[in-house]
Amino acid sequence: MIGVPMPHPRDSIISDLNKQMDQFFGAGGKAQQIPSGVSGDPKLASTPHHDRLRVERNKIAPKVRELAEAGRTISETAKTLHMHVKRVQLIATENKFKFVDS
Secondary structure (H helix, E strand, O other): OOOOOOOOHHHHHHHHHHHHHHHHHHOOOOOOOOOOOOOOOHHHHOOHHHHHHHHHHHHHHHHHHHHHHOOOOHHHHHHHHOOOHHHHHHHHHHOOOOOOOO
């Protein structure tokens, strides 16, 4: 109708959410505490493209680990293997080893 103020959409959403929460907790539901930094299933975020890239990095990982254990820095390893420094860092992070300068 003309001249009648319309309710704010956010108010109806909040009202609906409060009703759903009352139903959930009224039926015996309990809230879960999710630790900081924990997300859902990592496979849900993965795509076939990311899986292929991970397989390629896993093939390179032994060479990177060998150079890291020999005392090389990230930049020296990247230069030796003709890779970008960020990729070397990612491989080290994924395979849980560290370089001299990190």
